[in-house]
Amino acid sequence: MVLHHARPAEDSPLKLEELSTPSPTNSQIRVRVRCCAVCHTDLHIVEGDLQLPKLPVIPGHQIVGFVDALGPDARRFKEGDRVGIPWLHSTDSTCEYCQRGLENLCDNARFTGYHVDGGYAEFTCVGEEFAYAIPAIFSDENAAPLLCAGVIGYRSYRLSGVRKGERLGLYGFGASAHLVIQFARHLGCEVYVFTRTAAHRDLATKLGAAWVGTAEDAPPQHLDGAIIFAPAGGLVPHALRVIRKGATLALAGITMTQIPALDYSLLYQERIMRSVANLTRQDAREFLELAAAVPLQTEIQLFALEQANAALLALKHSQIRGAAVLQIGK
Numbered sequence: 001m002v003l004h005h006a007r008p009a010e011d012s013p014l015k016l017e018e019l020s021t022p023s024p025t026n027s028q029i030r031v032r033v034r035c036c037a038v039c040h041t042d043l044h045i046v047e048g049d050l051q052l053p054k055l056p057v058i059p060g061h062q063i064v065g066f067v068d069a070l071g072p073d074a075r076r077f078k079e080g081d082r083v084g085i086p087w088l089h090s091t092d093s094t095c096e097y098c099q100r101g102l103e104n105l106c107d108n109a110r111f112t113g114y115h116v117d118g119g120y121a122e123f124t125c126v127g128e129e130f131a132y133a134i135p136a137i138f139s140d141e142n143a144a145p146l147l148c149a150g151v152i153g154y155r156s157y158r159l160s161g162v163r164k165g166e167r168l169g170l171y172g173f174g175a176s177a178h179l180v181i182q183f184a185r186h187l188g189c190e191v192y193v194f195t196r197t198a199a200h201r202d203l204a205t206k207l208g209a210a211w212v213g214t215a216e217d218a219p220p221q222h223l224d225g226a227i228i229f230a231p232a233g234g235l236v237p238h239a240l241r242v243i244r245k246g247a248t249l250a251l252a253g254i255t256m257t258q259i260p261a262l263d264y265s266l267l268y269q270e271r272i273m274r275s276v277a278n279l280t281r282q283d284a285r286e287f288l289e290l291a292a293a294v295p296l297q298t299e300i301q302l303f304a305l306e307q308a309n310a311a312l313l314a315l316k317h318s319q320i321r322g323a324a325v326l327q328i329g330k
């Protein structure tokens with residue numbers, strides 16, 4: 001499914017096209033895609049909320065498939081291995097951020113389904129160092145949302161600074177938060193969920209939330225950290241109001257509507273507000289190991305590849321419970 005021009009999801013911007021099969025170069029592997037989960041970032045790409053460095057582009061960065069061909073220097077995988085491909089497609093490995101262990105901030109990072117064609121397709125290629133073995137306990141469809149919703153959720157959780165036994169707040173309860181609640185509880189945290197959508201509140205309760213309410217509600221206790229997943233800047237003052245002194249508010253989205261003017265007292269007492277950008281390869285490896293140990297149960301809604309526009313539209317209108325996944329190859 002190819003995007004030629006960014007347009008609202010209502011206008012079905014993705015078109016089904018027949019393309020030639022890509023060939024892996026150097027240490028790339030070619031992957032025959034089995035499925036690809038749909039991310040909010042895909043919606044931002046398709047609708048042009050992000051500047052698009054490449055058009056036409058095939059979106060999709062939560063890819064699960066089987067290695068189908070190897071570039072001349074590829075050694076890590078063999079044909080038939082099952083792998084996942086996330087958002088981080090490559091880095092330069094030399095810039096000051098890569099040198100500091102912050103390759104998620106690499107000056108020359110390239111992202112899957114954004115700078116290079118992604119997984120809303122039958123085949124895709126990636127450098128072997130940027131693909132990951134998928135733990136055997138996950139089906140292809142259940143593994144796909146782990147690759148962005150899961151990994152970014154994990155990085156957001158890490159940056160929230162919340163530790164074992166502490167209270168974590170989650171604003172918005174879509175694909176990412178429904179995974180975060182599971183591993184956070186596995187790690188001994190109490191999870192407080194803020195969402196307006198009734199179906200999302202039900203899912204949060206089912207997954208063991210200690211408390212469920214809306215952003216305007218006050219939880220019974222101060223929280224030790226919080227993550228905002230919804231791209232709504234208006235949530236920021238609400239979240240700052242309920243976290244304790246010295247706690248961190250992590251903003252997980254790639255874009256957000258404007259944050260309203262803040263009264264300094266909401267931030268004072270050493271509260272920290274920070275954004276979360278991309279992932280490192282270490283995040284992906286650590287998270288996949290944790291996901292299998294929990295083990296995470298992904299709630300998914302399946303769509304055929306040709307229904308990608310419908311999946312994006314459902315995501316836009318908060319009609320997806322858990323994650324939307326496109327089924328592609330058989």
Ligand SMILES: [Zn+2]
Nearest residue numbers: 093095098106
């Ligand atoms: Zn770099």
Ligand SMILES: [Zn+2]
Nearest residue numbers: 039041148149
């Ligand atoms: Zn994503």
